[in-house]
Amino acid sequence: MIELQNVSRIFSVGDQEVAALRDINLKLGDGEYLSIMGPSGSGKSTMLNLLGLLDRASSGNYLLDGGNVTDLSDAELARVRSEKIGFVFQSFHLVPRLTAAENIELPMMLAGIPAEERKPRVARLIESYGLGARADHRPDQLSGGQRQRVAIARATVMNPTVLLADEPTGNLDRTTGWEVLKLLEGLQEQGISLVIVTHDAEIGARARRRIHMLDGRILSDESSGA
Amino acid sequence: MRLTDTIQFASSSLRGSPTRTVLMMLAMSIGVAAVVVLTALGEGARRYVVNQFSSLGTNLVIVLPGRTETAGVGPGMMTGQTPRDITLDDAEALLRSPAVSRIAALTVGSATLSLDALNRDVVVLGSTPSLLEVRHMKMALGRFLPPGDIHDSASVCVLGIKLKQELFGNDQAVGQWVRLGDRRFRVIGVMASQGESMGFNTDEVVIVPVASAHQLFNTSGLFRVLLEAKNRDYIEQLKHDAEEIMFQRHSGDRDVTVITQDAILATFDRILMALTMAVGGIAAISLAVAGVLIMNVMLIAVAQRVKEIGLLKALGAPGRQIRNLFFAEAVLLSGIGCLAGLALGYLGSAVIGQIYPNFPVSPPWWSVLAASATALGTGILFSVWPARRAARLDPVAALAGK
Known part of the structure; x- marks a missing residue:
């Protein structure tokens, strides 16, 4: 359960103040499938960063699973990110010198989970994401689709409650893009919340709940019955 | 993590x-x-x-003639005198210090060593029997200088190993006579190889009684007197004693230098x-x-x-x-x-x-x-x-x- 109350995010550019988000109110239930759409500069990426606790609101409150995370310290925010949030990026963001398996293992390593517990979890994910033959390959030896599957495996390895995807199909061809999208939707069906930021209307339309943004405000918030 | x-x-x-x-x-x-x-x-x-330094001996106090001045003019220089000699009697007198265990007087010069037709210029060391112990030297053959009166100018000598090889080869050397300058000396011993120490090769010296050396070089002054203290703790006392004894014997002139090996080291x-x-x-x-x-x-x-x-x-x-x-x-x-x-x-x-x-x-x-x-x-x-x-x-x- 995520709730944004009157959240604004204001950037200072030179001596000018630019509001990327203005007075946003949003409630997101567990297991929801939400797409955020809008033109460049509409504030959708800022929104995603805020939801992912990578950025802080200039004003307003952010409640995550009932707790107020607005005023947590950087270290506490890092812990919440580690436990509850998974990121999928447009450009995958895999560590180039690590193998697919090691990339998937990374969040668990950072969280201090012992190696003997990490290996079986990584093995299970590699198997279920169809990467079995590619476990020991480095990112530059993988196709775009495979890279994004490794990234999704990495995002889910800590069993987060919400998955934040920023243009997850932006760097993929149409066919692989659909495959990745199906994979994400499959995860959502298993109970994880899924937030996808996109400017592809066709992809955005697949979400049960769709937000359109413009100039830092929510223009429309539509839901279709499940 | x-x-x-x-x-x-x-x-x-x-x-x-x-x-x-x-x-x-x-x-x-x-x-x-x-x-x-x-x-x-x-x-x-x-x-x-x-x-x-340690190969030169241990707990050594060295007395040398003349007073080393680091600045200005030394005593005697103005009047054209050389520093007063340290004589054999002075050396014997130094034995009066209770801190001394052994004493070796030393005179150095060079002379021609000859056996039949073989000639060689050598460094001659005039010394006393305790030099062997004081300088930690070893004998190869025969014996070192015989004990006795320091004024006794016996015609005996001890050869360095290299000289022995050059003169006698593998023949018997001990008991043979060699000529050193204008005197004949009987070889009574050969030094073992000591190697070089402080640029001075003991394998190429002839050692004779100090009185014989004085006659050979027509001198009465010693080059050095090496005093060995009873142990490490006596070194300072010995240095002080040596200065006092020489001060008295040289009628109130401080014209010798006393240094300790430790100080140099x-x-x-x-x-x-x-x-x-x-x-x-x-x-x-x-x-x-x-x-x-x-x-x-x-x-x-x-x-x-x-x-x-x-x-x-x-x-x-x-x-x-x-x-x-x-x-x-x-x-x-x-x-x-x-x-x-x-x-x-x-x-x-x-x-x-x-x-x-x-x-x-x-x-x-x-x-x-x-x-x-x-x-x-x-x-x-x-x-x-x-x-x-x-x-x-x-x-x-x-x-x-x-």
Whole structure:
């Protein structure tokens, strides 16, 4: 359960103040499938960063699973990110010198989970994401689709409650893009919340709940019955 | 994050840019090796001098004629006199000190040594029987100068081993007569090989009773008197006694110089130690340079891996963890570089030791310790800033590569 109350995010550019988000109110239930759409500069990426606790609101409150995370310290925010949030990026963001398996293992390593517990979890994910033959390959030896599957495996390895995807199909061809999208939707069906930021209307339309943004405000918030 | 994971991750990022890593470690190891080798050389020089001095004897107090003035004009110079001689009686009188255990009077000159048609110019040492013990010398054949009155000018001599070989080859030498200047001497013994000590080769000298030497060179003054103190604690007392005895015998003139072997040794020790430290210090500057290099490389690494740092933050790594990762990289870099440098330094010292076997080259423990500490210290110190910079990066900007 995520709730944004009157959240604004204001950037200072030179001596000018630019509001990327203005007075946003949003409630997101567990297991929801939400797409955020809008033109460049509409504030959708800022929104995603805020939801992912990578950025802080200039004003307003952010409640995550009932707790107020607005005023947590950087270290506490890092812990919440580690436990509850998974990121999928447009450009995958895999560590180039690590193998697919090691990339998937990374969040668990950072969280201090012992190696003997990490290996079986990584093995299970590699198997279920169809990467079995590619476990020991480095990112530059993988196709775009495979890279994004490794990234999704990495995002889910800590069993987060919400998955934040920023243009997850932006760097993929149409066919692989659909495959990745199906994979994400499959995860959502298993109970994880899924937030996808996109400017592809066709992809955005697949979400049960769709937000359109413009100039830092929510223009429309539509839901279709499940 | 666990320590082993931190180290593994840091070493994987070092392996990720092998050229840079190897060059860094090279810089670090050259610095460490330079400190080790240079201090080993200095220490070797110090030990060499110490060894040379101890081979001259132990607990020695040396009395020599004339007073060494470090400035101005010495006594007697104005009147054109040479310093008053130290006579054999003076030497005997020195035995009155309760602190003395042995005494060896010494006169040095050169003469022509001949046997039949063989001639050779040699250094003649006029001395007393206790020279053997005082100078820690050893006999090869026969015996040393016979005990007796110091004024007794017996016609006996002891040959250095090299002279014996040159004159007699493998024939019997003891009991034979040789000519030294205008006198005939009977060979009563041959010195064992002592090797060179302080530039003076005892293998090529002839040793005769001191009174015989005085007759040979038509002199009555001694070159040196070597006094051996009963033990280390008596050295200062003996020095004082010797000064007083000579003062009285020379009717109130302080015209002899009394020095202790320890004082000379200590001076050399201090000089060479200071030299070693100075050279080591200069080499340590290269370590500081290596430290600056590490900082430079770490800053580049932070800049190159901005996106990775952003990712780690997004995956839940707090700033502290990111700082530790870069810290671990610096420690690994300087640690491995330091170990390689120590190995290189010991290898270099060993090679020098092989080339100059007489020179006791060995890195002193304090320099090994200091080099390692400086290497690790600078490595860690100079990575603080880059690591903090990485830890403070804003995750959103870092992910975007800004």
